[in-house]
Amino acid sequence: MLRATLKSVLSRKLRLVLSGLAVVLGVMFVSGAFVLTDTLGRSFDSLFAGVYAGTDVAVTAKPAVAGVDSGERPTNLPADLVAKVRSVPGVATATGVAQADGARVIGGNGKVVTTMGAPRLGTNWTGTSDLVQLREGRGPQAADEIAVNAALAKAAGIKVGDRVGVLTLQPKKTFTLVGIFGYSGDRDSIGGSMFVAFTEPVAQELMLGAKGTYSSIDVTAAPGQSPEKVRDAVRAEVGGGYEVKTGKELQAATVDSFRQGLSFFNNILLGFAGVALFVGVFLILNTFSIIVAQRTRELALMRAVGASRRQMIGAVLVEAAAIGLVASVVGLAAGIGVGAGLAYVFGHVGGTDLPLASIGVPAAAVIGAFGVGLVVTLVAALLPALRASRIPPVAALQEAATPDRPLTKITVAGGLMSAAGATVGGYGLSGKAGDSTMWLIMAGVLVSFIGVALLTPVLARPVVSVLGRLFSWSVPGKLGRLNSGRNPRRTAITAAALMVGLALITGVNVILSSVTATLHKQGDTLVKADLIVSGEQMAEMPPTFDPAVLDKMRGIPGVRDVAGEYYDRATLNGQGWGVDVVTDLPAMARMFPLNAKEGSIGPLGPDQLAIDEAHAKILNLHAGSTVTVQLSRGAPHTMTVAAVLAKNDVFNSIMLSPSVVGDLRVPQPSWAYVRVVPGADVAAVRAQIDRLLADSPEVNVTDRSGYIQQQTKQFDAVLMMIQVLLALAILIAVLGIVNTLALSVLERTRELGLLRAIGLRRGQVMRMVTVESVVISVFGALLGLAVGCGLGAAVVRALRSEGITSLALPWSQMGVYLVLAGVVGVVAAVLPAVRAARINVLGAIAHE
Amino acid sequence: MTLTMGGAHRPGATRQSGAADTSGAAARAVDVWKVYGSGEAEVAALRGVSVGLERGRYTAIMGPSGSGKSTLMHCLAGLDSVTRGEVYVGDTLITGLGDRGLTDLRRDKVGFIFQQFNLLPTLTAEENILLPLSIAGRKPDRQWYDTVIDTVGLRDRLRHRPTQLSGGQQQRVACARALVSRPDVIFADEPTGNLDSRSGAEVLGFLRNSVRQFGQTIVMVTHDANAASYADRVIFLADGQIVDELREPTAEAVLDTMKNLDTMAAVA
Ligand SMILES: Nc1ncnc2c1ncn2[C@@H]1O[C@H](COP(=O)(O)OP(=O)(O)OP(=O)(O)O)[C@@H](O)[C@H]1O
Ligand SMILES: [Mg+2]
Numbered sequence A: 001m002l003r004a005t006l007k008s009v010l011s012r013k014l015r016l017v018l019s020g021l022a023v024v025l026g027v028m029f030v031s032g033a034f035v036l037t038d039t040l041g042r043s044f045d046s047l048f049a050g051v052y053a054g055t056d057v058a059v060t061a062k063p064a065v066a067g068v069d070s071g072e073r074p075t076n077l078p079a080d081l082v083a084k085v086r087s088v089p090g091v092a093t094a095t096g097v098a099q100a101d102g103a104r105v106i107g108g109n110g111k112v113v114t115t116m117g118a119p120r121l122g123t124n125w126t127g128t129s130d131l132v133q134l135r136e137g138r139g140p141q142a143a144d145e146i147a148v149n150a151a152l153a154k155a156a157g158i159k160v161g162d163r164v165g166v167l168t169l170q171p172k173k174t175f176t177l178v179g180i181f182g183y184s185g186d187r188d189s190i191g192g193s194m195f196v197a198f199t200e201p202v203a204q205e206l207m208l209g210a211k212g213t214y215s216s217i218d219v220t221a222a223p224g225q226s227p228e229k230v231r232d233a234v235r236a237e238v239g240g241g242y243e244v245k246t247g248k249e250l251q252a253a254t255v256d257s258f259r260q261g262l263s264f265f266n267n268i269l270l271g272f273a274g275v276a277l278f279v280g281v282f283l284i285l286n287t288f289s290i291i292v293a294q295r296t297r298e299l300a301l302m303r304a305v306g307a308s309r310r311q312m313i314g315a316v317l318v319e320a321a322a323i324g325l326v327a328s329v330v331g332l333a334a335g336i337g338v339g340a341g342l343a344y345v346f347g348h349v350g351g352t353d354l355p356l357a358s359i360g361v362p363a364a365a366v367i368g369a370f371g372v373g374l375v376v377t378l379v380a381a382l383l384p385a386l387r388a389s390r391i392p393p394v395a396a397l398q399e400a401a402t403p404d405r406p407l408t409k410i411t412v413a414g415g416l417m418s419a420a421g422a423t424v425g426g427y428g429l430s431g432k433a434g435d436s437t438m439w440l441i442m443a444g445v446l447v448s449f450i451g452v453a454l455l456t457p458v459l460a461r462p463v464v465s466v467l468g469r470l471f472s473w474s475v476p477g478k479l480g481r482l483n484s485g486r487n488p489r490r491t492a493i494t495a496a497a498l499m500v501g502l503a504l505i506t507g508v509n510v511i512l513s514s515v516t517a518t519l520h521k522q523g524d525t526l527v528k529a530d531l532i533v534s535g536e537q538m539a540e541m542p543p544t545f546d547p548a549v550l551d552k553m554r555g556i557p558g559v560r561d562v563a564g565e566y567y568d569r570a571t572l573n574g575q576g577w578g579v580d581v582v583t584d585l586p587a588m589a590r591m592f593p594l595n596a597k598e599g600s601i602g603p604l605g606p607d608q609l610a611i612d613e614a615h616a617k618i619l620n621l622h623a624g625s626t627v628t629v630q631l632s633r634g635a636p637h638t639m640t641v642a643a644v645l646a647k648n649d650v651f652n653s654i655m656l657s658p659s660v661v662g663d664l665r666v667p668q669p670s671w672a673y674v675r676v677v678p679g680a681d682v683a684a685v686r687a688q689i690d691r692l693l694a695d696s697p698e699v700n701v702t703d704r705s706g707y708i709q710q711q712t713k714q715f716d717a718v719l720m721m722i723q724v725l726l727a728l729a730i731l732i733a734v735l736g737i738v739n740t741l742a743l744s745v746l747e748r749t750r751e752l753g754l755l756r757a758i759g760l761r762r763g764q765v766m767r768m769v770t771v772e773s774v775v776i777s778v779f780g781a782l783l784g785l786a787v788g789c790g791l792g793a794a795v796v797r798a799l800r801s802e803g804i805t806s807l808a809l810p811w812s813q814m815g816v817y818l819v820l821a822g823v824v825g826v827v828a829a830v831l832p833a834v835r836a837a838r839i840n841v842l843g844a845i846a847h848e
Numbered sequence B: 001m002t003l004t005m006g007g008a009h010r011p012g013a014t015r016q017s018g019a020a021d022t023s024g025a026a027a028r029a030v031d032v033w034k035v036y037g038s039g040e041a042e043v044a045a046l047r048g049v050s051v052g053l054e055r056g057r058y059t060a061i062m063g064p065s066g067s068g069k070s071t072l073m074h075c076l077a078g079l080d081s082v083t084r085g086e087v088y089v090g091d092t093l094i095t096g097l098g099d100r101g102l103t104d105l106r107r108d109k110v111g112f113i114f115q116q117f118n119l120l121p122t123l124t125a126e127e128n129i130l131l132p133l134s135i136a137g138r139k140p141d142r143q144w145y146d147t148v149i150d151t152v153g154l155r156d157r158l159r160h161r162p163t164q165l166s167g168g169q170q171q172r173v174a175c176a177r178a179l180v181s182r183p184d185v186i187f188a189d190e191p192t193g194n195l196d197s198r199s200g201a202e203v204l205g206f207l208r209n210s211v212r213q214f215g216q217t218i219v220m221v222t223h224d225a226n227a228a229s230y231a232d233r234v235i236f237l238a239d240g241q242i243v244d245e246l247r248e249p250t251a252e253a254v255l256d257t258m259k260n261l262d263t264m265a266a267v268a
Helices: A002-010 A013-048 A080-086 A150-156 A200-208 A227-238 A247-294 A296-304 A309-351 A363-389 A408-429 A434-469 A475-486 A488-526 A548-554 A585-591 A613-619 A658-663 A682-695 A704-747 A749-757 A762-802 A811-837 A841-846 B069-076 B099-109 B125-136 B142-152 B167-180 B197-214 B251-267
Strands: A057-061 A091-097 A104-106 A120-124 A132-137 A145-149 A163-167 A173-183 A194-198 A216-221 A242-246 A531-535 A559-572 A575-582 A596-599 A608-612 A626-630 A637-645 A654-656 A671-676 A699-703 B027-036 B043-053 B058-062 B084-089 B110-113 B185-189 B218-221 B233-238 B241-247
Touching: A013 A247, A013 A309, A013 A363, A013 A704, A057 A227, A057 A247, A080 A091, A080 A216, A080 A227, A091 A120, A091 A227, A104 A150, A120 A200, A145 A150, A145 A163, A150 A173, A150 A194, A173 A194, A194 A200, A216 A227, A227 A242, A242 A247, A247 A296, A247 A309, A247 A363, A247 A434, A247 A488, A247 A704, A296 A309, A309 A363, A408 A434, A408 A762, A434 A475, A434 A488, A434 A762, A475 A488, A475 A762, A475 B125, A488 A704, A488 A762, A488 A811, A531 A682, A531 A704, A548 A559, A548 A671, A548 A682, A559 A585, A575 A658, A585 A671, A608 A613, A613 A637, A671 A682, A682 A699, A699 A704, A704 A749, A704 A762, A704 A811, A749 A762, A749 A841, A762 A811, A762 B099, B027 B069, B043 B069, B043 B084, B043 B241, B058 B069, B058 B197, B058 B251, B069 B084, B069 B185, B069 B218, B099 B110, B099 B125, B110 B167, B125 B142, B125 B167, B142 B167, B142 B197, B167 B185, B167 B197, B197 B218, B233 B251, B241 B251
Parallel strands: A120 A194, A145 A173, A575 A654, A608 A637, B058 B218, B058 B233, B110 B185, B185 B218
Antiparallel strands: A057 A216, A057 A242, A091 A216, A104 A163, A132 A173, A145 A194, A163 A173, A531 A671, A531 A699, A559 A575, A559 A626, A559 A671, A596 A637, A608 A654, A626 A637, B027 B043, B027 B084, B233 B241
């Protein structure tokens, strides 16, 4: 029995390849993800090796504001702490470091140099060391001199001797580049970060905001002293206000945070692999169903000569296992290749120059590959195997025509599953599910997909026949349409596989376009500002511009109101929140029509704040109450609530008085809103503001719709990424179409021979197969678009409380997808069509 | 060269010797050779067959299994290429035509009836009948169509699909399909091979009618002497050559000739 099965597998190589390919692709994605993250993880390990080599112990301040990234410590250490630490027994050296994120270099092209998430650090020059090595020039010695690391010099396109503009806590300042440094092991950068080294007082002023302070103290232990002992001694000396850690601990923490990012990334990749495999299940299920149907006679003959039902199931499952096994091996190999390729791309993207560790194949990749490959194939083959076992021996003697099984059961099951999926997903979306929200939504979507897939056969007949009418003007078109309608289950599963990927893409599209539409609507009706200054936010902190620009803008003829907005995080009564400082609250209130619910809107006096209804409710504040506000710098403020603002559709925030600007981490505004007097020339005003912003290259001035476009631009990137990742699922679905068509062509050899005999040309045969393919893929696309719209609409509906009020369907995008589906159908048909056209007429009609 | 066997005269059968006069034939083969394979595995299925199929006549081809009947028919119908010699359908020389030319020829000039699997399961009987015309983009001649339908007696089955028809009915649909485009010649390879004698007789009678009434040219391969007796002329093949021929055959005459061929094969 086993041998007979394996023989039959090998005798059908094409089928093996096609159904195996889906598994190969899925497994490739899974193992590729593991290989990629393992390789990158170990690369990071060696990347950070030696970063803390010269530091046995480091002292930092505890962050003033909760919820701020541990990497950001705007709270400064007093200069005298260095001497104090230095005097601790066992300490050999103690060096004050004045370093912070936010040193933004303006490159040779006038644009600010950005990174892929790595920090842009400004620091005091403490000389070369085992780690830091000068490549060119020297360290900065005068206040207007800087040195930068080699990665930054390359990315900015600057060389020693150049005058270089740098944005810091203060607006643009210009320096002379006197040195370029790298790191041990010939590295240009550590983890992609960019470094600007100033002289110590300049670093303290520009990066920390105060002279005579440090962000941390690097300590080396005296010979024979263990870092742990020194750490404890220093900790005892400086007291509980500071964090004291050994170099090893710091290294582990840094690598850990990178690894956390990686594992998040890994999970995303695995999620998409899951979608791909889910689609793969459809393909395999379909292939095996067709194979079992085609081999009904052969299988019945086996039964007739005495094979038991269990042996029949075994036979199909062994075939599946063989395919799964081969596909897993190939998929694993391909995954290692893909992982290595992606690791290379990641290592070299955007000027980062990550020295890659050797490609590793973690156990997880191997286990994942074989587990997923085998399980998916076996699960998919289970139904066809059961069907094979139910073939009665007499079928061997009967005409092999597969009877049309009624679709009632499958339709009822599909209806129930769709309803269950919608209920579960809906509950998840309602936000009542708490922690399990994400899981519920995912389960809901998954179950709904299966439900819709089960409903598809019933839909197939009417939809396919309507679709097919489009092609019925020619005989090949009509034949193709009839062929696609003749086996609704087969057509349905093939189309459903395409539906999954497209539904997800369309769903995301619907959500994003609804958000965009909402923003546009609100922008047009709710925002009264004529011009807006803002920049593209790439990091945790929004980009900023010179505060002097705010005053200068007020002086431009034709300008009626100007409101500037600063951003930072702060602790209010012990809770971390994002807060704004607004230069002119009444002006701001006119920009966004803000209305007071309690108190009144007027200029905020020192230590006053205005707060929106929702925040006020959470913090239990009313007009006149006081609240303790701890900003990034300085002592806590006790502030009084001057006004509680009614809920606004666009702007809801905690707004602090301008008196506290000095205590913000970056005392520069991120946004400005401008209204012009009626009849003034907006374009002229805009041109003048543009000139004022010449030294603030991170921001620009736009009108309302330009501003909204800027906000929604990032959606395109999100959509692009999702499309790329889901392309794999769609590719597998296309394979499914190829497979179904190829098997159908094989099955209809006789018919094709007959058609050719009575005069159907080769080209017409190809057209017939192509029409069948296009009908299937367009059917799948229509399903996908419909389900995607439903999915997206449900999410948008759930987001209504978040202010997403418009539901906008991305018609043009959907049209594009539909056309693409048609193209996909044509492409998928190529091989089967060629095969069909090449059929030997005589062989086809003569063979029995 | 055509090899013609002399033989005993039989009552009711006209015997004709020598190469057939093939001019004005609906289809003809001139010294056709068909060789399959090469070297050791070489099989000559046809060895220099020359035959003309007269217009408006019903010709049967008989012979032992493997004698080349189907091969001859396929070559005459433009389904297969010949190794040597020439084949004409009407006045068209079809040897050397490409796939496209042959396909169009089959579509426009030739009708087919196979032993089984004659019909597309997705199409109704009517659609099957009109298929060659629709492929060619031609409108059926309504009157002719009605005549054909009434002759085969399928008017109440036109909306049925092949699976809803009996084997005999399916073959009659196939006949109607072959007839409706008024081809130069209809080729039928054992059209009754799968039918019981009554349905077989219906189909055979119908084919003879279409020759008599409408002047259709039909060539039929058969194993059945009774079936052959419906024809105007029977050609006997053995070992890839035409070895005998009967005109206005009776079933007995056909059987005798077959027996004769068998004994000769045994002697050889
Ligand atoms: N494709 C082929 N390849 C090789 N040999 C072939 C091929 N087709 C037919 N033959 C050989 O050619 C000879 C004639 O075959 P053909 O099918 O014409 O016989 P037939 O008279 O129709 O027989 P039957 O009554 O059994 O249908 C046979 O010896 C057969 O083996
Ligand atoms: Mg034959």
